[in-house]
Amino acid sequence: MLQPNKPLADLTADAKAHLLETFNVEGTVVAAAPGRVNLIGEHIDYCDGFVLPLAIERYVVIAARANESSIARISTEGQDPIEIDLTQKQEISDIKWSNYLRGVIQGFLDRGDRIPGFDAYIVSSVPLGAGLSSSAALECCFATLIEGLVDTVLRTSEKALLAQKAEHDFAGVPCGIMDQFASAFGKKDQLILIDCQTGDPEMVPFSDQSLSIIVSNTCVSHDLSDGGYATRRKATEDGLAIIGKKSWRDVTMEEVLAKKEELGDVIFRRSRHVVSEIQRTQDAVKDFKVNDFSQIGKLMAGSHASLRDDFEVSCDELDLMVKIATDIGFEGGVLGARMTGGGFGGSTVTLCRTSDAEAIAKQLHEQYLEKTGITPLIFATRPAQGAHLL
Numbered sequence: 001m002l003q004p005n006k007p008l009a010d011l012t013a014d015a016k017a018h019l020l021e022t023f024n025v026e027g028t029v030v031a032a033a034p035g036r037v038n039l040i041g042e043h044i045d046y047c048d049g050f051v052l053p054l055a056i057e058r059y060v061v062i063a064a065r066a067n068e069s070s071i072a073r074i075s076t077e078g079q080d081p082i083e084i085d086l087t088q089k090q091e092i093s094d095i096k097w098s099n100y101l102r103g104v105i106q107g108f109l110d111r112g113d114r115i116p117g118f119d120a121y122i123v124s125s126v127p128l129g130a131g132l133s134s135s136a137a138l139e140c141c142f143a144t145l146i147e148g149l150v151d152t153v154l155r156t157s158e159k160a161l162l163a164q165k166a167e168h169d170f171a172g173v174p175c176g177i178m179d180q181f182a183s184a185f186g187k188k189d190q191l192i193l194i195d196c197q198t199g200d201p202e203m204v205p206f207s208d209q210s211l212s213i214i215v216s217n218t219c220v221s222h223d224l225s226d227g228g229y230a231t232r233r234k235a236t237e238d239g240l241a242i243i244g245k246k247s248w249r250d251v252t253m254e255e256v257l258a259k260k261e262e263l264g265d266v267i268f269r270r271s272r273h274v275v276s277e278i279q280r281t282q283d284a285v286k287d288f289k290v291n292d293f294s295q296i297g298k299l300m301a302g303s304h305a306s307l308r309d310d311f312e313v314s315c316d317e318l319d320l321m322v323k324i325a326t327d328i329g330f331e332g333g334v335l336g337a338r339m340t341g342g343g344f345g346g347s348t349v350t351l352c353r354t355s356d357a358e359a360i361a362k363q364l365h366e367q368y369l370e371k372t373g374i375t376p377l378i379f380a381t382r383p384a385q386g387a388h389l390l
């Protein structure tokens with residue numbers, strides 16, 4: 001019941017074949033960038049918190065070739081090709097998927113780069129709307145492709161920030177930095193601990209092959225631009241202002257409790273999530289470094305409960321998927337489970353023993369399908385390499 005991850009070489013061959021078929025040219029520049037799953041540290045990247053994502057073995061791949069003009073002609077599965085004039089200031093378009101690309105192009109224009117015309121074809125194995133950062137993967141992949149076309153190399157954090165700005169300005173999502181950092185900085189066998197106050201990523205080894213990460217897409221879709229995300233972010237800003245601090249990193253739980261009345265029920269609970277999740281993430285990193293998985297499981301359970309009850313970004317389907325995993329328990333090979341990403345649908349992340357992964361996926365699939373009538377998409381992954389040219 002574990003869905004296989006299409007090898008990068010196959011995705012590359014697909015992208016090149018489609019490029020040839022659509023534009024009748026051979027690809028000379030090929031870029032890849034992965035989606036991400038977050039182990040812990042949810043909805044706190046925009047609160048100066050710590051997050052612990054990893055890049056997954058699911059990629060956006062773009063094959064391209066310069067076309068001696070100043071126009072980009074870009075196509076992707078199931079969509080009509082679009083044309084973008086690379087000499088013009090970019091505007092938001094009605095064609096939604098093109099806006100991520102336009103935002104990235106504008107980022108390079110703002111740097112003063114001159115982008116040569118090109119033809120490109122995009123393929124992806126990152127499920128859409130599954131809370132696995134398909135848009136960050138697209139932005140980071142496209143930015144990496146443009147690096148190749150312009151023959152320039154951005155610092156990795158600069159590229160991630162350019163991609164984040166594209167998401168803010170062209171997709172209207174006031175996201176934090178986690179997704180683009182994870183897609184850009186990903187490394188094989190490494191988790192990425194991001195200090196979102198300083199913007200410094202630190203690699204945390206995850207090389208024990210006896211551990212795997214199962215991603216379970218509930219296939220209930222959410223749209224981050226529908227306002228839920230922005231409302232949550234605003235509540236944390238209001239909370240911080242009421243508490244009277246400049247950064248959530250300087251706020252203690254005692255200070256949140258002391259302001260309970262003033263914060264009011266909703267903002268109090270949002271604030272409690274932020275402070276407790278920052279602590280849980282720091283604790284989890286310590287536990288990972290000494291392989292204390294019973295503690296990590298408890299922290300993941302605490303994170304899920306806090307996102308469900310205090311931050312209110314879970315939903316019945318996510319709660320169910322987490323419950324099925326938790327009920328399988330330690331004896332069945334499950335070390336921890338929680339919702340991951342923005343929420344309101346999307347995916348859960350389950351840390352498990354590799355030898356039990358297939359059996360766990362079978363249970364998740366069968367029980368989730370039986371209770372909801374929805375077929376989930378379940379795959380296993382290990383930490384993968386971030387955005388790169390092939």
Ligand code: GLA
Pocket residue numbers: 041042043044045046175176177178179341342343
């Ligand atoms: C989305 C955003 C991220 C982060 C998560 C929640 O994925 O893009 O910046 O806020 O939600 O942790």
